Amino acid sequence: xxxxxxxxxxxxxxxxxxxxxxxxxxxxNIESLSxxxxxxxxxxxxxxxxxxxxxxxxxxxxxxxxxxxxxKVADCVGKDYVEREMIMxxxxxxxxxxxxxxxxxxxxxxxVVDVCAKSYTMELTGAKEKLQAFVxxxxxxxxxxxxxxxxxxxxxxxxxxxxx
Amino acid sequence: MSKxxxxxxxxxxxxxxxVKHVFGYPGGAVLDIFDTLYETKDIQFVLVxxxxxxxxAADGYARATGKVGVCLVTSGPGATNTVTGIATACMDSxxxxxxxxxxxTHLIGNDAFQEADTVGITRPCTxxxxxxxxxxxxxxxxxxxxxxxxxxxxxxxxxxxxxDIMKALVSFKYPEEVCLQGYNPTYKGHPGQIKRIVDHILxxxxxxxxxxxxxILSNASEDLITxxxxxxxxxxxxxxxxxxxxxxxxxxxxxxxxxxxxxxxMAVTETDCLIAIGARFDDRVTGKSEEFAPKAExxxxxIDPTSISKNVQVDIxxxxxxxxxxxxxxxxxxxxxxxxxxxxxxxxxxxxxxxGWKRDKPLRYHYSASIxxxxxxxxxxxxxxxxxxxxxxxxxxxxxxxxQFYKFKKPRLLLTSGGLGTMGYGFPAAIGAQVAFPKRTVxxxxxxxxxxxxxxxxxxxxxxxxxxxxxxxxxxxxxxVRQWQSFFYKKRYSHTSMAVSPDFVxxxxxxxxxxxxxxxxxxxxxxxxxxLETKGPVFVDFxxxxxxxxxxxxxxxxxxxxxxxx
Numbered sequence: 001x002x003x004x005x006x007x008x009x010x011x012x013x014x015x016x017x018x019x020x021x022x023x024x025x026x027x028x029n030i031e032s033l034s035x036x037x038x039x040x041x042x043x044x045x046x047x048x049x050x051x052x053x054x055x056x057x058x059x060x061x062x063x064x065x066x067x068x069x070x071x072k073v074a075d076c077v078g079k080d081y082v083e084r085e086m087i088m089x090x091x092x093x094x095x096x097x098x099x100x101x102x103x104x105x106x107x108x109x110x111x112v113v114d115v116c117a118k119s120y121t122m123e124l125t126g127a128k129e130k131l132q133a134f135v136x137x138x139x140x141x142x143x144x145x146x147x148x149x150x151x152x153x154x155x156x157x158x159x160x161x162x163x164x
Numbered sequence: 165m166s167k168x169x170x171x172x173x174x175x176x177x178x179x180x181x182x183v184k185h186v187f188g189y190p191g192g193a194v195l196d197i198f199d200t201l202y203e204t205k206d207i208q209f210v211l212v213x214x215x216x217x218x219x220x221a222a223d224g225y226a227r228a229t230g231k232v233g234v235c236l237v238t239s240g241p242g243a244t245n246t247v248t249g250i251a252t253a254c255m256d257s258x259x260x261x262x263x264x265x266x267x268x269t270h271l272i273g274n275d276a277f278q279e280a281d282t283v284g285i286t287r288p289c290t291x292x293x294x295x296x297x298x299x300x301x302x303x304x305x306x307x308x309x310x311x312x313x314x315x316x317x318x319x320x321x322x323x324x325x326x327x328d329i330m331k332a333l334v335s336f337k338y339p340e341e342v343c344l345q346g347y348n349p350t351y352k353g354h355p356g357q358i359k360r361i362v363d364h365i366l367x368x369x370x371x372x373x374x375x376x377x378x379x380i381l382s383n384a385s386e387d388l389i390t391x392x393x394x395x396x397x398x399x400x401x402x403x404x405x406x407x408x409x410x411x412x413x414x415x416x417x418x419x420x421x422x423x424x425x426x427x428x429x430m431a432v433t434e435t436d437c438l439i440a441i442g443a444r445f446d447d448r449v450t451g452k453s454e455e456f457a458p459k460a461e462x463x464x465x466x467i468d469p470t471s472i473s474k475n476v477q478v479d480i481x482x483x484x485x486x487x488x489x490x491x492x493x494x495x496x497x498x499x500x501x502x503x504x505x506x507x508x509x510x511x512x513x514x515x516x517x518x519x520g521w522k523r524d525k526p527l528r529y530h531y532s533a534s535i536x537x538x539x540x541x542x543x544x545x546x547x548x549x550x551x552x553x554x555x556x557x558x559x560x561x562x563x564x565x566x567x568q569f570y571k572f573k574k575p576r577l578l579l580t581s582g583g584l585g586t587m588g589y590g591f592p593a594a595i596g597a598q599v600a601f602p603k604r605t606v607x608x609x610x611x612x613x614x615x616x617x618x619x620x621x622x623x624x625x626x627x628x629x630x631x632x633x634x635x636x637x638x639x640x641x642x643x644x645v646r647q648w649q650s651f652f653y654k655k656r657y658s659h660t661s662m663a664v665s666p667d668f669v670x671x672x673x674x675x676x677x678x679x680x681x682x683x684x685x686x687x688x689x690x691x692x693x694x695x696l697e698t699k700g701p702v703f704v705d706f707x708x709x710x711x712x713x714x715x716x717x718x719x720x721x722x723x724x725x726x727x728x729x730x
Contacts, residue, residue, distance in 0.1 A: 014287075062470040
């Protein structure tokens with residue numbers, strides 16, 4: 001099962017390798033990983049997506065907590081959260097395809113960030129499935145380059161009121 | 165405030181931590197520290213002959229005393245040589261702090277002379293490690309290093325010290341408190357869980373306590389004895405837990421697991437209530453984990469949350485310090501006198517069964533009058549040494565025979581590499597313990613293979629007039645590996661013969677120590693006595709039966725009730 005774990009860590013040199021070393025050393029998977037400082041520059045937030053059963057997830061959380069530089073570990077199981085990822089994709093766009101490519105971009109609300117005679121570069125933000133569908137639709141035109149940021153998540157606030 | 169060099173601040177910090185002994189080896193990157201040590205009189209530096217020896221010595225010192233062991237080595241090869249020692253301490257949760265030199269900060273990453281990414285290399289085998297990049301952080305980092313090493317689940321912490329940081333000037337102030345946002349070990353067990361444990365114990369029919377190294381690390385031996393005696397629950401210990409419960413006590417089942425006693429393994433297999441305290445369900449203990457304690461509800465008390473339900477699913481977990489949790493359990497039990505009375509009555513049949521197992525299949529070996537049996541040597545060492553003798557072992561058959569036939573009655577008397585299984589551990593560990601306790605008897609029970617892995621430390625023992633006695637059970641084989649080859653690889657003894665070994669007597673003499681050769685069973689007792697009475701380090705080369713095996717044995721991966729017995 002896929003899990004998203006968010007981890008608050010000290011923003012120090014070497015902390016990323018402590019975390020990634022823990023995953024590789026203990027045979028846990030990392031599907032994606034994103035790291036950046038929080039509003040407090042001394043603290044960074046890592047969002048890790050991983051695959052494993054409940055027992056593995058339990059060990060991952062405990063092992064992460066055991067690291068001295070890890071301040072807080074939270075997983076998103078059973079919580080309502082917003083999940084986003086950004087991709088940039090450079091797609092071939094010959095004269096005859098240009099309107100179709102733009103139409104797909106429009107449907108997905110992707111933004112064209114660079115354009116030239118033979119290609120468009122587009123950015124798109126969304127959940128994993130949406131990005132997947134977008135890339136699949138563009139594939140037939142020929143994808144020249146592709147990059148993705150890895151998942152970030154945020155828990156939804158005030159769940160109680162929304163239920164009303 | 166007047167300023168001092170980083171090197172002086174380091175020594176001052178060690179004073180603040182109450183450090184009396186440092187084991188280590190000098191080198192280019194740590195010249196400033198050694199220059200400060202030159203005029204330091206209140207901290208004794210012990211010069212080993214190989215950095216691995218320094219870490220094992222600090223580790224042995226820590227196990228024997230309960231204090232944090234300290235070692236100091238240079239950059240590059242000095243630091244990489246410590247890795248085996250650090251991993252050994254990490255697996256067995258031993259509190260040590262390792263100071264390693266590093267090239268100057270502006271050279272880091274340049275492949276400078278004697279540069280190694282020490283923090284990178286030691287990251288997976290330390291509890292935590294630090295690279296000090298600013299001399300202003302030095303005192304805080306050292307304070308944190310000692311704090312992390314000795315609190316929670318103990319472990320080794322490395323501090324990497326670049327040369328320019330040791331030269332830089334700083335106004336020294338040792339912090340009084342540690343502030344680590346991400347590090348808050350749990351000591352006090354959850355009261356609800358503790359109550360569940362007590363209820364569970366009181367309604368059990370065939371309870372067993374399975375005690376590990378956590379009993380010794382948390383100084384909970386007395387409390388374990390109290391709990392066992394008040395409930396009459398029998399106790400088996402792991403290798404790391406030996407001495408945590410007195411061997412020979414009526415309630416003692418001895419060690420469990422691959423080379424454990426028949427009674428311990430059978431009791432665990434039949435128990436309906438297994439109380440694991442400071443143990444981590446290692447594969448050498450559980451055998452086939454799915455069939456470990458198959459009838460039991462398992463209670464697990466451990467300070468490390470990651471140990472719980474890692475290898476075996478646990479029914480009632482409690483995270484906390486073994487001693488504090490035991491005290492809480494004992495306090496609750498004291499209020500339940502009537503239930504305890506009933507428990508005692510109920511346990512009568514269980515005790516009858518246990519006595520039967522003990523009587524039917526005791527630990528034994530076939531004595532021979534013509535060839536020395538290694539178990540006999542260990543038995544004689546047990547008989548002839550005082551109760552507070554510290555025994556170190558190497559790894560392999562010598563270690564298992566010591567665990568089986570030396571009767572450990574108190575904690576902190578056995579120094580052995582349990583988790584990592586490091587050959588070459590015992591001799592330097594014994595040296596470390598002897599430095600801590602110059603007047604006590606310290607013995608390394610070794611094999612002819614293991615002793616050669618750190619034999620250079622004989623020079624250290626001679627230099628510091630340490631009385632360590634090394635009893636070599638010399639079977640001319642890497643005995644444990646040979647035993648496996650014998651059982652599971654059709655006796656194809658691939659590269660396990662130690663046919664060529666030095667003359668240990670002459671070797672000891674070459675170092676300025678004493679050596680003895682013993683090849684007759686009738687001489688064993690006298691030789692041990694002589695060795696104990698001789699001043700300074702002694703090597704005793706016991707020529708033992710080359711193909712003696714360790715029994716009982718559970719084949720790897722089998723359930724622990726499937727024991728091969730003699």
